Amino acid sequence: MRDLVVLFIHFIATLARLLGPGGARSIVAESLLLKHQLLILNRSRRRSPKSFAKLKKHFSAHQKGILPLSMPTTRAKIWDMLRLLRHGGPALCNVAVTNSCNATCDFCNFANGKIPHKDLRWIDATRLDAALQILHGRGIRYVSFFGGEPLLHPYIAEIVALSIEKGMGTALITNGWLLPAKLDELVGSGLKTIYISIDAASIDAHEANRGLKRLGERIRAATARMPRLGITPIAQVTMSKLIKNYHLLAPFLRDLGFEAVAFSYPQRTRLGSSSLAWSDTSKLVDFTDRELIEAFEAVDELRTAFPVNNPHASIADMKRHLRGESEHFVCYGGYKSFYMDWNFDVWRCDAWRERMCSVWDFDKTPFVRDGCTACIADCYRDSSVMLHFAVSLGDTLDGICEGKLVATLKTIANTRNLESLSAVFENARVRSRLARTG
Ligand code: SF4
Numbered sequence: 001m002r003d004l005v006v007l008f009i010h011f012i013a014t015l016a017r018l019l020g021p022g023g024a025r026s027i028v029a030e031s032l033l034l035k036h037q038l039l040i041l042n043r044s045r046r047r048s049p050k051s052f053a054k055l056k057k058h059f060s061a062h063q064k065g066i067l068p069l070s071m072p073t074t075r076a077k078i079w080d081m082l083r084l085l086r087h088g089g090p091a092l093c094n095v096a097v098t099n100s101c102n103a104t105c106d107f108c109n110f111a112n113g114k115i116p117h118k119d120l121r122w123i124d125a126t127r128l129d130a131a132l133q134i135l136h137g138r139g140i141r142y143v144s145f146f147g148g149e150p151l152l153h154p155y156i157a158e159i160v161a162l163s164i165e166k167g168m169g170t171a172l173i174t175n176g177w178l179l180p181a182k183l184d185e186l187v188g189s190g191l192k193t194i195y196i197s198i199d200a201a202s203i204d205a206h207e208a209n210r211g212l213k214r215l216g217e218r219i220r221a222a223t224a225r226m227p228r229l230g231i232t233p234i235a236q237v238t239m240s241k242l243i244k245n246y247h248l249l250a251p252f253l254r255d256l257g258f259e260a261v262a263f264s265y266p267q268r269t270r271l272g273s274s275s276l277a278w279s280d281t282s283k284l285v286d287f288t289d290r291e292l293i294e295a296f297e298a299v300d301e302l303r304t305a306f307p308v309n310n311p312h313a314s315i316a317d318m319k320r321h322l323r324g325e326s327e328h329f330v331c332y333g334g335y336k337s338f339y340m341d342w343n344f345d346v347w348r349c350d351a352w353r354e355r356m357c358s359v360w361d362f363d364k365t366p367f368v369r370d371g372c373t374a375c376i377a378d379c380y381r382d383s384s385v386m387l388h389f390a391v392s393l394g395d396t397l398d399g400i401c402e403g404k405l406v407a408t409l410k411t412i413a414n415t416r417n418l419e420s421l422s423a424v425f426e427n428a429r430v431r432s433r434l435a436r437t438g
């Protein structure tokens with residue numbers, strides 16, 4: 001009887017959506033996505049039923065509080081950090097858990113309908129623990145889960161819990177559509193930082209680009225609960241022509257419940273890796289260099305009205321890049337930041353043409369450190385600015401061990417280190433302000 005009632009409610013809700021604008025398209029798309037997800041899951045379950053059962057059991061024990069998360073102690077974390085500093089500091093990895101997405105953003109090739117259904121993939125959650133162990137062994141202490149849309153992965157909460165259990169700082173980037181439904185599970189997994197994508201300073205423009213009606217209501221419903229749950233809601237805004245006036249973002253984001261913003265720099269050319277977060281046809285990211293420099297200046301001016309996560313020094317470098325001047329900071333993609341996709345392939349960054357290796361060979365694959373400044377990918381350029389001081393420190397210690405004292409003095413006395421340190425403090429100031437308000 002209960003099932004019949006649920007079925008009837010579901011039927012009425014589907015009928016109501018069907019009668020709404022664009023209803024038929026969104027229902028067909030969602031059904032196909034769901035069907036494909038179930039197919040993949042069933043295949044994976046058939047291949048490794050024990051691993052799936054173990055993963056589920058382990059996670060539900062955490063959620064019920066039977067099994068506390070066996071995270072490293074603060075003391076162990078401090079020792080770990082000191083050990084990593086000797087080698088240039090902790091590294092980070094952006095992990096794309098799926099290439100599927102339910103949104104239709106104009107400036108992104110992950111958009112719903114752009115990838116044939118037969119090519120949609122979800123990372124195998126039963127193998128992720130082993131993959132994270134390998135990443136941890138190579139000094140990776142920060143993991144950011146994204147997609148496509150990561151909340152479409154049926155085991156996303158378990159995936160997050162696995163990385164938190166390893167003591168890795170964990171964040172997730174989502175379009176927010178499924179967030180109200182998944183928030184409790186994510187909190188149960190220990191997640192503290194969620195980035196929600198926002199494209200414009202008005203909800204109509206944002207929803208039109210995303211192709212998701214009433215998305216704003218869902219985002220608001222989630223951000224309203226986040227501070228009580230100890231989660232920091234941060235807006236992830238792609239710099240595009242949908243933003244006509246950056247100053248209008250401050251009241252809009254505040255009203256949506258955000259406490260800070262991180263900007264994604266527009267990807268106007270094809271990325272070389274499996275990532276499809278780019279578009280070479282979208283008019284929304286078709287900037288001249290002059291227009292983009294002005295947009296970066298507007299981002300800097302926004303800091304007085306709203307906390308901006310991107311370091312000032314990194315924005316200054318992106319402007320130098322666009323003006324064809326030499327940049328202050330090289331990128332550590334391949335040395336301190338990496339990208340891993342749904343096939344467990346590891347790349348130095350989203351933009352690079354050749355993959356480094358499969359994660360299963362990552363422990364014996366040499367890092368790449370070639371002083372690259374080829375692109376303006378925020379995930380890698382911003383973090384490189386902040387890591388520059390730690391890398392210099394590691395280089396200095398190496399120099400001392402090898403008896404190269406003059407070169408060592410030059411490395412540590414470089415003014416770039418001060419710039420890098422002030423970027424770290426700037427970020428810490430935003431974070432501590434968030435901790436106070438959050
Ligand atoms: S930007 Fe994000 S939400 Fe939009 S289509 Fe790409 S992956 Fe999906």
Ligand code: SF4
Binds near residue numbers: 372376
């Ligand atoms: S500058 Fe761009 S292409 Fe070069 S390593 Fe960094 S992210 Fe990759």
